[in-house]
Amino acid sequence: MTDKRDPPATSAEPLPPCVVACPAHTDVRGYVRAIARGDFEEAYRIAREPNPLPYICGKVCAHPCETKCRRNDVDEPVAICALKRVATELHDPRKGHAPGLSVGEPKEEKVAIIGAGPGGLTAAHDLARMGYKVTVFDSYPQLGGTLQYGIPLYRLPRETVETEIAPLRELGIEFVTNKRITDVDALLKDGFRAAFLAVGSQLGRKLRIPNADLPDVWVNMEFLRKVALGEKLDLAGRHVLVLGGGNVAIDVARTALRLGAKQVDMTCLESCTTQPAHAWEIAEALDEGVQMFHDRTFKEIVAENGKVKGVRCVTVSFRGFLPTGAPDMDEFPETEHVLPCDLVIFATGQGPDLSFLPQDGSVAQTRRRTIEVNPVTLATTKPGVFAGGDAVTGVGFIIDAIAAGHRAARSIDAFLRGLDPASVQPSEPEELGDLKEKTISHIRRLAREEMPKADVEERKASFAEVDLGYTRVQAMRAAQRCLTCGAGAKVDTDKCIACLTCVRICPYEVPILVRGTAEVVVDQCQACGLCATECPAKAISMTFDNDDDMTKDIRAAVRKAKGNGEPAIVGFACLYCAYGGNDPNVIKAKLPKNVRTVDVLCSGKVDELYLLKAFELGADGVFVAGCLEGVCHNEKGNVHAAQRVAYVKKLLDEIGLGGARLEMFNLSPQSCADMNATVATLTAKVKELGPSPVRRS
Amino acid sequence: MIKAKQKPIAEIQQLIAPYNNVLVLGCGTCVTISFAGGEKEVAMLASSLRIASAMAGKQHTFTEATVQRQCEWEFIDAIANQIKRADAVLSLACGVGVQALAERYPDKVILPGVNTTFLGMAVEHGVLVERCRACGDCVLGLTAGICPIARCAKNLLNGPCGGSQSGKCEVNPETDCAWQLIYDRLGRLGQLDRLDAIMPPKDWSKDYDGGPRKIVREDLKL
């Protein structure tokens, strides 16, 4: 792949909902685009930039980006999370964990971070890069917080966490584990100029119902923590009932299953459509045999001689929680029944263990018993002490904690430099509008790549990882579903002569005229590139593909194709089809040395100028490989490409070089097209014509 | 708008043959819209000429530039340096632009790269048709908006002639008979009686027959 750097498109607003929805505002669009082109290193660099834990996120992020992905309006969202995983897996570690991230001048100030979970690790990473002396305290033996002690191994293997945390150790951060801080004031007196409290929500909460304290009534966080700490819990033959319907409840249920439980059920207030857990996690749980009992409130744990027999429930119609925290619901007492079980595990909520905070209340708490902070700066009520993550929000996503870690690091840095921490926080970006029906009607429907998963029967008996991850080819295909929201064509209104070509040619009916010149409506553009190529005034440029990069690629291709004694053939290959559904690298490696390809996302982007440039640089033959009629990703990019090829063929005949040196091939992405065979026909023709008489001085 | 078509490349090659360093100069208005001489066409032509030159082992260099309109002094003054550096300028503007360059740069060889063809419009993307002959005396109000000077091969004012068949002109079966169109549209407008009146002979002195034309607006002069 080339050294090409796509412009940091996230500098131009409005931004797509995926970027805005990500609490860390990861340039999702940028890294997905890089994968679509097959540049996994570049994708890694972009994904890593705002996120020191990309591998972990690639496996277990709650991916709010996918929830807001505009492709939801078309068919299914882009598999953004899985793509981050592939990029991280294919990243060459010799290129460094954080390519391109800087390290600042060493500073004298010491900063304490309490809690080595995602929030704490992120703040530590940022502050260490800024040059501060950072010490991270954690009460557990291993670093990671919830990553180690809350997320089951079948979702997040230990190796992943360790691989991710290892590079952080090289930043000069001091890690102190098995140390529970109980005196924050002492820390501040002890030379730490600032502190970040990122203790997470480690305490599971039980509901106050009769018999909740019996021995066979467990609670979510403690249960998961024990399993993570290696405690042997044998649930063989047990009938487990998990109270609660959220993500943690699912983790608890599936963990219980893997510990040998004969039957695991879940019950919750919500209905099956409003159950708060992620849909994909609910599906996996159901596949594994977990049964769900919705629309219930729990009145009492039924016991006999101290042994749990079941939970008395009553059916409800639940509408949500009121601001006070109380449930807004109607109960139907006549439906009272008992769900049988012999082991109850509460998964109805958790909160931070704030017992370590100063007794004088100088670090104030909210009514919900979380740490009170200024939402912009994350400053607590004690100067120099900041807090973030679950300790503040109650329960959030890993990526929320990472974002909080960044925010805290900025605040602490400002604080230490005597600046207002609020002034160093970026403003929230402006978001793109919705896709219009008209645009959606033109977008090609593409099925989402299935995530390969471990076989259900095998996986429910062990803690082996369930999701196996995409292959390289799957990843490229998955990435090519991205609509490139907000990073498409831009019109230079100085050059635009309102010839209306772009308005007429766009397959998605996007460009309009505004005050006499064309405008490509940024919310709707699908970045197909047709308008840019067809514009007679060269007034349109593409955010992600530009002439200069293409010229470099063509130059490189011609140079590499020459000097083999065979005709130098340069091909423009559409990534949607030209490699026949295979890994382009594999196909390219099998091509003869005299055939070099330049990749494009859609043959519609191949400008006549590129074809001429290849010949100008001395190519003996040139081809364009596009999709079959009717299956172009952009409806008719391949048709226009064919028209351009025909036009240039005529030109080449007129100047005497010979139009037969140029050919268009239409290939099927389904057929494992052997590009060698296709190109061989052109090579033979070119041989007949002889080497190009173009002499380069 | 003025419509033009690029000259065949063989003809262009002959025109530029004696000159080593040629500036291919495009125009950002009419010829851009005709897809004959805008920035993109300049790039394509320059690339083709480079290939041809390299094929012949020659040392021609081709530079490229495009101005907003070649028919405006200020715009062509702005590229004086580029023009100075070239041995000849191959202008892809219409005849007006080529002449403006020649007038502004009288010591420089200015060559035309397109044939200025007609005043017309794109009835469909890629299909350009003649609509106006700039006769200087517009009678469109009398012919239901269809010009018999531009669209009738014999510029009849009292047509149609006997060669009109199935709405097409005897000269080209793909060309609509302008008078059939006029007849139809006058019918739609309820103005068929206009055809009874004899349109008198045209004052061709208002057309170029009266010599090269000029419009002077005293109210606009600086």
Added chain:
Amino acid sequence: MKSGSNLEKVLTSGQFAATGELGPPKSADPEVIRHKAAFLKGITDAVNITDNQTAIVRMSSISVGTMLLGLGVEPTIQMTCRDRNRLAIQSDLLGASALGIKNLLCLTGDHLKFGNHPTARGAHDLDSVQLLSMVKSMRDEKKFACGEEMDVEPRFFIGAAENPFADPFDYRPYRLGKKMAAGADFVQTQLIYNVPKFREFMRRVCDLGLDKKGFILAGVGPIKSIGMARYMQKSVPGMDVPEEVITRLKGVPKEKVREEGIRQCADMIREIREIPGVAGVHVMAIEWEEAVHQIMELAGLLPRPKV
């Protein structure tokens, strides 16, 4: 009398007129004229001389017309708008009248593209309607086109052409009327082969009262060969050749087709003569002037009236 020509006298006396046609040579050879004129002398009321017909350069109509006068044949010169501007037209007409020519047919002219000089510039300063107005104005008002007066005016019997089968079909009778209003004293139509359709055309023409305003002569002509018939049917715009016409010719052996063509033409003349409003026929035997005599005889049009 507008011109006092033989044709005018025959028509105004109410008799059925018959005119012929002579195509000049593509050379400066006057012998061709003498040769062709011999076939037409005495058997028609006047002879049209085409003017660079089909945009092919031939000896000019006025010069041939002058020669015909010397040979005792009354000419009808043709003038197209394609080749001359209004100055040349007026100038030529002054000369033609001074030389004794009295009949004039005003035409637009076939487009240059059909001829042998397709790169020439077509004049088209005037169209046929404007030409008719101009000639009428010269004759009746003694005025040039610019309005200046002349003392001795050219006195022409003015004719126009019309194609009854061209489009828009519904408009053609009105166009004939417009030409008469502009100045046409008589009208010669293009070749008629579809008699029923021509009958319908004449019905409309008579409804408009145009048969009273001017003299309408139907164009007729013999078909030399099946090939010629097919060509006219398929490749000549504005020609309507019904299949029955060709079928009749197919019904005879190949060497008899020419004769049958002549007979067919004579039969058509007889039929057309019965249509109300038709004041005569214009016989066009293209490059076959010899056939005219037999056609006229078979059609019962000989001898021609002496007026």
